[in-house]
Amino acid sequence: MSTSPTGPPPPADGLLSAARRNLRELGHGLSHASHPSTPLLAGAPKLWQRLLPYVVVLALAATFIPVTITVLTSQYGVSGALAGALGVAQAAPLLMLAHRPLQAWWIIFPADVLGALVLLAQPVGRDEVWPWTPPGIVAYLFLLLALGLRETRRTVIAVWAVTGGAGAVLHLIAPDRSSGSALLLTILGAVVLVIGGAVRERGVAQRRLAEQETISEAERAQRTLLEERTRIARELHDVVAHHMSVITVQADSAPYRISGLPKAAEEEFTAIAAAARESLGEMRRLLSVLRSDGTEGDRAPQPGLDRLQQLVEATVRAGLPVDLSLSKELGEVPPAVDLSAYRIVQEALANVVRHAPGARTRVLVATDIDHLVVLVVNGPAAGRSSPLETSGTGHGLVGMRERVRLTGGTLDVGPLPDGGFRVAARIPLPPAAPPPASPPAPPPSEDL
Secondary structure: OOOOOOOOOOHHHHHHHHHHHHHHHHHHHHHOOOOOOOOOOOOOOOHHHHHHHHHHHHHHHHHHHHHHHHHHHHOOOOOHHHHHHHHHHHHHHHHHOOOOHHHHHHHHHHHHHHHHHHHHOOOOOOOOOOOOOHHHHHHHHHHHHHHHHHOOHHHHHHHHHHHHHHHHHHHHHOOOOOOOHHHHHHHHHHHHHHHHHHHHHHHHHHHHHHHHHHHHHHHHHHHHHHHHHHHHHHHHHHHHHHHHHHHHHHHHHHHHHOOOOOHHHHHHHHHHHHHHHHHHHHHHHHHHHHOOOOOOOOOOOOOOHHHHHHHHHHHHHOOOOEEEEEOOOOOOOOHHHHHHHHHHHHHHHHHHHHHOOOOOEEEEEEEEOOEEEEEEEEOOOOOOOOOOOOOOOOHHHHHHHHHHHHOOOEEEEEEOOOOOEEEEEEEEOOOOOOOOOOOOOOOOOOOO
C-alpha cells in the first residue's frame, strides 16, 4: 500500500496563499482605521495649531462644493439637482479629513465613481476630462494627503490600488471618452501618498525618540541614584565596622576585665561577640558585592569635619575664594553625620568650581539646638568666566540628598536672585548624654 509523500506545497499554492493573505490585509486596512477618531494635531501645545485642521477642512468643503456643482452643470451639462447631489457627496465629506479620513474616503470614492458613470450619459463635450473631473481630482488629492498623514502604509497602498483599479476599469468601459485623468490621478496620488506617509513616519519616529529620551533620562537618573547609594554604603562601611569591632572586643574581653561574672553572663558575652563577629563578616561580604569587579576598597580613614580646613585650603589654591566659618561648639558629632557633612561641603564646592568658577563662596558649619547646620552659599561666577561644565551628571545633588535622607535630615538647594546658588542641610544630632551623677556624700560620722 503506497502512501502519498508529504512535503512543502507547490509554488503555485504558496503564491495563491500569499496573495489571499495580502488581499485580506489590504481589505482589513480599508475597513479599519489605524487611529482613534482624534483630530489631527490634537496634541499640539497651542490652541491655533489645534484649530488649524478644522479651519483647513472647512475651507476645502466651502471651496469644492460650489466649484464641483458649477463645473458639473456648466461644463458637463448635468442637471442642477443631480449636480448638487454629486457635488455635496464628493466634497462635503472633506469636513471629516481632520479626524476620520478613511471614512471620508468611503463616501468620496464611490461618489466619484458614480459621478463618472453619470457623465457617461451626458453628451460628449469639447475638452472634456473623464472619468475624473478637475475639481474631483484636486479634492481627491487632499483626501489622499490626509490618509497618508493618518493611516498606515498598508491602508494607503490599498487606497491607491483601489483608486488605480477603478480608473482602469472606467477606462476600459469607455476608452473613447477617457482623457487620461485616471492615469494622472494614479500618478499624482502615489506622489501625495508618499509625501504624506513620509511626514507621518517622521512624526512617529520623533515621538518614539522623545519617548526613548524620556525613558533614558529616567534610567540615567535611577542609575545615578543607585551608584550614589552604593558609594555612600561603601563609605559608611568603615564607620559601622569600627563600632562592630568595638562591640566584639568588649564582649570578648569582658570576662577578663570584670571579675566574678556568673557563668550565664560569660556565655551571654560570648554569644554577643560571636553575633557581632558574624555581622561584621556579613557586612564585609555585602561590601564586596557593592564594589566593582577588580577594585579594592579605600583603606584610608573616612574624612570628617576636622578636615574641612584642608578641603577649603585646597579649594582656595584651585582659584575659588572660600570663607569657612566652623563653630567651636560642635562637640562630638556621630561618625555618620561627620562624614555626611564633610561630603556635602565637598560636593557643594566641587559644583561651584565646575559651574561658577571664581565665585566667592561662604561655608558655615554650626549647631542649632539638636541639629547640625551645613550652609554653602556662592555668588555668581566672577567676570565673564564660562563654566567648566555646561551639563552635570547629577551625582552631586543626588549624593547630597541621599546622605541627608540617610541621617534623617533635610536639604534645601536652589538658585539665588543674584545668580548664585545655595546648599543648606540640617542634620539631626543625638541628644547629649546627661552628665554623670555625683556620688552621694557619706553620712557624717558620730562620735561615740
